[in-house]
Amino acid sequence: MPDSKVPNVAIKRLPVYLRVLEDLNKADVSVVSSVEMARRTGFSSEQIRKDLAYFGAFGTRGVGYSTDVLIERLRRILGLNRQVPAVLVGAGNLGRALARYNLERHADVRIVVIFDNDPLKIGTRVRDLDVKPVSDLEREVVRRKVRMGIIAVPAAAAQEMATRLVKSGVRALLNFAPLNLRVDPEIYVQNIDLSIELQSLAYYTSQVPGDRDFDDR
Amino acid sequence: MPDSKVPNVAIKRLPVYLRVLEDLNKADVSVVSSVEMARRTGFSSEQIRKDLAYFGAFGTRGVGYSTDVLIERLRRILGLNRQVPAVLVGAGNLGRALARYNLERHADVRIVVIFDNDPLKIGTRVRDLDVKPVSDLEREVVRRKVRMGIIAVPAAAAQEMATRLVKSGVRALLNFAPLNLRVDPEIYVQNIDLSIELQSLAYYTSQVPGDRDFDDR
DNA sequence: AATTGTGAAACACTTCACAGCC
DNA sequence: GGCTGTGAAGTGTTTCACAATT
Numbered sequence: 001m002p003d004s005k006v007p008n009v010a011i012k013r014l015p016v017y018l019r020v021l022e023d024l025n026k027a028d029v030s031v032v033s034s035v036e037m038a039r040r041t042g043f044s045s046e047q048i049r050k051d052l053a054y055f056g057a058f059g060t061r062g063v064g065y066s067t068d069v070l071i072e073r074l075r076r077i078l079g080l081n082r083q084v085p086a087v088l089v090g091a092g093n094l095g096r097a098l099a100r101y102n103l104e105r106h107a108d109v110r111i112v113v114i115f116d117n118d119p120l121k122i123g124t125r126v127r128d129l130d131v132k133p134v135s136d137l138e139r140e141v142v143r144r145k146v147r148m149g150i151i152a153v154p155a156a157a158a159q160e161m162a163t164r165l166v167k168s169g170v171r172a173l174l175n176f177a178p179l180n181l182r183v184d185p186e187i188y189v190q191n192i193d194l195s196i197e198l199q200s201l202a203y204y205t206s207q208v209p210g211d212r213d214f215d216d217r
Numbered sequence: 218m219p220d221s222k223v224p225n226v227a228i229k230r231l232p233v234y235l236r237v238l239e240d241l242n243k244a245d246v247s248v249v250s251s252v253e254m255a256r257r258t259g260f261s262s263e264q265i266r267k268d269l270a271y272f273g274a275f276g277t278r279g280v281g282y283s284t285d286v287l288i289e290r291l292r293r294i295l296g297l298n299r300q301v302p303a304v305l306v307g308a309g310n311l312g313r314a315l316a317r318y319n320l321e322r323h324a325d326v327r328i329v330v331i332f333d334n335d336p337l338k339i340g341t342r343v344r345d346l347d348v349k350p351v352s353d354l355e356r357e358v359v360r361r362k363v364r365m366g367i368i369a370v371p372a373a374a375a376q377e378m379a380t381r382l383v384k385s386g387v388r389a390l391l392n393f394a395p396l397n398l399r400v401d402p403e404i405y406v407q408n409i410d411l412s413i414e415l416q417s418l419a420y421y422t423s424q425v426p427g428d429r430d431f432d433d434r
Numbered sequence: 435a436a437t438t439g440t441g442a443a444a445c446a447c448t449t450c451a452c453a454g455c456c
Numbered sequence: 457g458g459c460t461g462t463g464a465a466g467t468g469t470t471t472c473a474c475a476a477t478t
Contacts, residue, residue: 007469015416019395033437042397046471053439061438061477078416079423086415097314101411109415147422172421174414178236180259188421190414194318197391197407198326199232199295204389204405205364206296224447250459263449270461278460279456
């Protein structure tokens with residue numbers, strides 16, 4: 001279960017701010033206003049100011065925010081000031097794509113081991129990462145002090161993997177399997193379910209410009 | 218831009234209900250209560266009843282919901298009563314994984330063409346789908362009356378692809394590229410940004426059980 | 435003059451609680 | 457007696473509007 005008074009949705013916006021700030025920084029922009037950040041992120045400037053203000057007063061009135069300072073603060077708030085290790089369970093199509101994607105960017109959150117239970121996959125590599133047997137899960141998670149797990153296994157195996165990850169010390173899960181994981185409420189679970197995304201998108205494609213309501217027909 | 222008075226978040230829950238109902242139906246359960254659906258989805262029973270009630274009175278007081286009836290209704294509400302075609306732009310690691318995943322399940326939303334601009338990828342196949350050149354995008358989208366697009370190209374190419382999809386008649390986008398797409402506000406855009414998910418997850422792994430607040434230190 | 439930081443107001447969404455119906 | 461459907465209350469989140477600051 002998350003935190004005190006910072007809206008959960010605000011936390012999800014912080015990495016967006018961080019990305020924009022890093023782009024600005026690369027372009028040698030050293031100060032930015034909330035209005036300019038709003039233009040680049042699509043969020044309102046008030047929302048951006050409020051989100052940042054939950055954590056302190058990082059800006060200068062009449063001036064704006066120092067990109068350097070704000071990057072530093074956001075990194076610290078998100079826990080990205082040190083590199084964050086994560087484990088990936090599942091080396092199928094999706095798992096391998098996720099691993100490659102993550103390793104391509106010199107990411108602050110980094111997958112450090114991949115597990116699978118398919119003997120054909122164990123011992124293979126994705127980029128320079130070994131695919132290890134699931135039986136090594138507990139040992140590796142504990143040894144590497146991993147607190148983040150990514151689940152990309154079929155639904156039938158996902159609950160067991162979640163339980164084992166949590167038992168080994170993982171505190172946050174990114175779950176791609178299409179089911180409702182049951183874990184201690186203190187554990188943060190973010191689900192990404194591609195079928196659900198596509199199916200809910202279908203609703204919006206069927207809504208015609210001149211909106212007719214759905215009641216019971 | 219979505220609809221009138223149905224909360225946007227409610228639409229995202231409908232496919233979850235649909236999945237649970239289909240599981241029940243396969244197990245020959247013909248009637249289900251909102252409490253049982255709550256148990257299986259993790260949403261509250263009141264929320265489920267309210268979500269369904271936005272669209273009509275589908276249940277029977279004292280009894281529950283007929284799984285058959287509710288499946289039929291949800292399919293119709295979501296626009297899944299006919300098969301929904303989608304196009305995928307980007308045949309990289311992620312794009313191919315998405316396509317395979319989608320094609321594996323006999324999905325109601327189905328990717329019907331893949332586009333890429335890499336000559337090495339054009340002409341290859343993912344399962345039984347051709348990868349076509351992006352220059353064919355407009356023609357194919359119009360010809361097949363596609364209203365849903367999935368963007369899995371690098372950020373630098375994503376805006377152009379979005380603009381071209383929308384110009385060709387696409388009304389909803391699932392965007393995996395890490396940027397804020399600018400499209401007509403009538404178009405529904407769902408972003409899935411893996412880096413952002415991982416970075417916001419990091420926040421929760423750094424929150425220790427005995428919660429200390431972040432203020433300005 | 436410009437821009438932040440923030441209470442107050444508005445809006446959105448969820449939960450409560452119970453009447454209505456089977 | 458059990459379960460839906462729904463106004464009303466409660467909670468969460470966003471927007472407004474402006475004082476404070478440079």
